[in-house]
Amino acid sequence: MKILVAEDDAVTRKILGATLERLGWDVVTANDGEAAWQVFETLRGKDAPDLAVLDWMMPGVEGIEICRRLRATPGFEFIYVILVTSRGDKQDLSEGLAAGANDYITKPVHPVELEARVRVGERMMNLQRSLAARVTELEAALGEVRALQGLLPICSYCKKVRNEANYWEQVDSYLTSHSDVKITHGICPVCLEKMMEELDATPV
Amino acid sequence: MPPRSEIPARTYRDAGDLDEAALLILVDGDRGLARELAVIFLEDLGPRVAEITEAVTGRDPDRLRAGAHALRGSAATMMANNVSVAATALETMGRSGLLDGVQQALEELNRALALLRPRLVALAGPGVP
Numbered sequence: 428m429k430i431l432v433a434e435d436d437a438v439t440r441k442i443l444g445a446t447l448e449r450l451g452w453d454v455v456t457a458n459d460g461e462a463a464w465q466v467f468e469t470l471r472g473k474d475a476p477d478l479a480v481l482d483w484m485m486p487g488v489e490g491i492e493i494c495r496r497l498r499a500t501p502g503f504e505f506i507y508v509i510l511v512t513s514r515g516d517k518q519d520l521s522e523g524l525a526a527g528a529n530d531y532i533t534k535p536v537h538p539v540e541l542e543a544r545v546r547v548g549e550r551m552m553n554l555q556r557s558l559a560a561r562v563t564e565l566e567a568a569l570g571e572v573r574a575l576q577g578l579l580p581i582c583s584y585c586k587k588v589r590n591e592a593n594y595w596e597q598v599d600s601y602l603t604s605h606s607d608v609k610i611t612h613g614i615c616p617v618c619l620e621k622m623m624e625e626l627d628a629t630p631v
Numbered sequence: 632m633p634p635r636s637e638i639p640a641r642t643y644r645d646a647g648d649l650d651e652a653a654l655l656i657l658v659d660g661d662r663g664l665a666r667e668l669a670v671i672f673l674e675d676l677g678p679r680v681a682e683i684t685e686a687v688t689g690r691d692p693d694r695l696r697a698g699a700h701a702l703r704g705s706a707a708t709m710m711a712n713n714v715s716v717a718a719t720a721l722e723t724m725g726r727s728g729l730l731d732g733v734q735q736a737l738e739e740l741n742r743a744l745a746l747l748r749p750r751l752v753a754l755a756g757p758g759v760p
Binding site for chain 2: 435436437438439441442445446449482484486513534535536537538
């Protein structure tokens with residue numbers, strides 16, 4: 428998983444980056460909010476970070492503003508955001524979470540706490556990816572089902588089906604061309620008996 | 632207890648100035664990283680203190696809030712608790728705009744920094760300016 432660390436304080440940026448790298452994550456760093464936003468813009472659709480650890484107070488664009496921008500930008504709206512703050516005020520935390528942050532952590536950031544919070548984020552991102560893949564599968568399946576929906580005109584006598592081009596075609600041919608069904612041909616017991624009777628009645 | 636300024640020169644290593652044990656836990660025992668952090672902190676310290684001092688001299692609350700906030704976070708990460716507390720006092724004054732006693736608060740910060748600097752220089756090792 429790729430993680431963006433945006434922090435203007437060099438000491439905190441260094442310790443956050445080193446801790447996350449030691450735990451095996453791919454880390455990109457930015458030294459202010461504008462640089463952080465540039466990372467997302469530059470890596471859009473290719474290799475953008477899945478999770479961002481953003482300092483709340485940075486010169487220029489603050490972490491909370493990056494968070495708002497991410498939530499309002501298609502493609503970035505599900506990035507997991509952890510705000511880093513040295514504030515302990517509940518009102519501030521409420522404001523951060525309302526802006527779309529998933530979690531927050533206070534300075535000094537303890538490595539064990541950071542790892543625990545990032546692992547929660549990683550689980551959330553994996554779950555989200557898995558759900559997105561499942562939705563794609565379901566949409567594809569639904570598309571196939573829809574191909575066989577609607578009113579199907581069928582001849583009451585010969586059982587041929589009238590297709591979109593207004594031609595009458597065999598049911599098996601129609602099904603093969605309108606679905607993923609593969610047809611094997613056989614004979615049912617009723618038809619078999621009837622056919623045997625006909626054969627018996629046929630003069631040799 | 633006498634004020635901090637009246638306490639004679641230290642003959643012991645106060646964890647309030649720099650809690651090295653806590654810092655080592657923070658860096659997962661990586662002394663090389665702890666040294667690197669000390670070097671970075673010392674490099675940034677001069678401009679940070681200058682910014683705070685100018686804000687106090689110019690009685691500029693916004694500048695004081697921002698400058699003290701930056702030092703507070705950095706010092707907290709370094710486990711330099713006394714500097715972090717002193718910076719927090721200045722940040723609070725800047726945030727509230729009430730600058731009564733700001734000069735004394737700056738002096739308190741400078742005292743805490745005077746005790747922290749040699750500790751960090753020792754931690755950073757030879758070659759640090």
